[in-house]
Every structure is written in C-alpha cells, then in structure tokens.
C-alpha cells in the first residue's frame with residue numbers, strides 16, 4: 099500500500115487506534131499523511147470508523163473512548179502538536195487554527211439559541227481581534243464568502259429560521275473563520291437535498307482551493323470523494339484496506355471491498371445516464 103502524503107505532512111497519523119469504553123477496537127493501525135494544500139478522501143461504509151478518525155484528529159473522541167498511536171498536526175509557524183494524549187488546554191490552542199471540522203449535521207456546530215451573526219463573530223473576534231463595526235463587516239464578508247444571499251438577514255436569524263443548506267453554509271463559514279490549515283469535512287452534504295448537495299460541494303471545493311487549505315473529506319459516496327479529492331483511503335471495519343490516487347482507486351481497485359464500491363458507483367452512474375436519456 100502506498101503511504102499517502104509521505105513528505106512534510108501537515109497531518110501525520112501513524113498507527114492510530116481507537117478503542118471503545120467496552121474494550122472494542124473501532125479503528126486499528128491507521129496510517130496516513132496530508133501535506134499542506136493537498137486533499138485526501140476517507141471512504142467506507144457506515145460504521146467503518148470514518149467519523150471516529152475525524153474526531154480523534156480533533157481530540158474530540160466521546161468520553162470513555164481512547165486513542166493510541168500518533169496524530170501530529172504540524173502547522174508552519176506553530177510547531178508540531180501531538181494530539182493523542184494531549185491535555186484539553188493544549189487541544190484548544192490547536193483546534194480551529196490547525197484544523198476545524200464541518201459535520202454532516204450543521205446544528206452540531208451551531209448554537210440553536212444564538213443568532214447566526216453572533217456565533218460567527220466569536221471565532222472571527224478571537225482569530226483577528228476585531229471589534230464593533232469592523233467585526234460586523236467581517237461577519238457580513240464571511241457570510242457573503244459562503245454565497246449566502248442577504249447576509250444581513252441571515253446574520254440576524256436563529257439557526258432554525260434558515261434552510262438546511264443555508265445552515266451548512268454558515269457551519270462552513272464558522273469552520274473557515276479560524277483560518278485553519280486543514281479542513282475536515284465529515285459527510286458535509288449527506289443531510290442535504292441533491293441539488294443543494296452539488297452547490298455546497300462546489301462551494302467547498304472553491305473555498306479550499308482559494309485559501310490553499312488542506313482537506314480531509316469523509317464520505318460513503320465514492321463518486322463524491324473521487325470528484326473532490328486527489329487521493330483516497332478506503333476504510334473497512336476500522337482498518338485501511340486500500341489507498342492511492344483517486345484515479346487509481348476508481349480505475350484499478352485492488353481490494354475486493356473497493357471493487358464492490360466502484361461497481362456500486364458505476365451502477366449509480368449508468369442509472370443516472372439512463373435516466374437522463
């Protein structure tokens with residue numbers, strides 16, 4: 099198996115394990131790297147350990163779960179930070195600046211009782227030290243950057259007063275507000291309508307490129323992952339079964355599980371082609 103991102107990684111994961119409170123190994127021996135500005139897709143069926151891997155990278159595993167191995171985030175200018183076993187105080191300094199996450203369900207990131215503008219203002223104030231009119235202008239800019247119409251109205255709305263697609267755009271703006279070197283997107287479009295999915299994917303793609311961020315994109319959908327990432331790591335039962343460039347994995351899958359994923363995605367494509375006739 100080729101080791102993705104072998105030189106100078108921003109994220110270096112070596113032998114990562116995640117064990118449940120009950121002693122079950124949910125993720126085992128996972129090794130990969132992500133270089134600055136590059137994109138890795140993590141693909142696998144439900145329960146394969148994708149989300150736990152993302153949470154481990156952020157130091158956000160549920161209580162009782164334990165990570166082992168090594169996760170190093172090395173942001174230029176900040177020095178390498180070992181996430182496994184780090185104290186919460188240390189993790190707070192790394193989160194946001196080094197890496198931030200967009201989750202499947204935008205309400206995970208949003209406080210239902212706080213207006214959108216105020217929520218977005220907090221990380222912008224912390225990161226850029228802005229106040230008053232300058233902070234309000236930066237919030238409006240951040241909402242405009244994720245292509246939200248009428249940023250003024252959205253800023254004054256509570257999360258439940260805007261659509262699911264708009265909420266996910268706000269969650270993306272929140273994740274970007276800290277100007278992270280690595281963006282982790284965990285099934286960011288799965289909860290959205292199909293037409294909105296395509297728009298949000300295109301938005302993410304453009305923002306990651308414009309800001310030169312690295313991207314860890316997690317999905318069960320091979321077509322989506324191969325469209326947005328350069329390299330793919332395939333997970334099954336908490337273990338990596340295959341990795342390579344998106345092209346290699348799609349055109350010449352070596353593991354039977356990956357072959358099944360590709361066959362499934364091809365069926366999907368041909369079904370869509372057929373429908374379009």
Ligand SMILES: Nc1ncnc2c1ncn2[C@@H]1O[C@H](COP(=O)(O)OP(=O)(O)OP(=O)(O)O)[C@@H](O)[C@H]1O
Nearest residue numbers: 118124142143144145146147148149150151160318
């Ligand atoms: N809080 C938890 N307590 C116990 N087991 C958990 C917990 N969270 C996840 N698991 C188990 O860990 C395994 C991996 O879960 P994970 O959420 O990482 O999968 P996933 O690949 O992200 O799946 P999905 O695509 O459905 O989100 C699964 O067997 C799941 O049941």
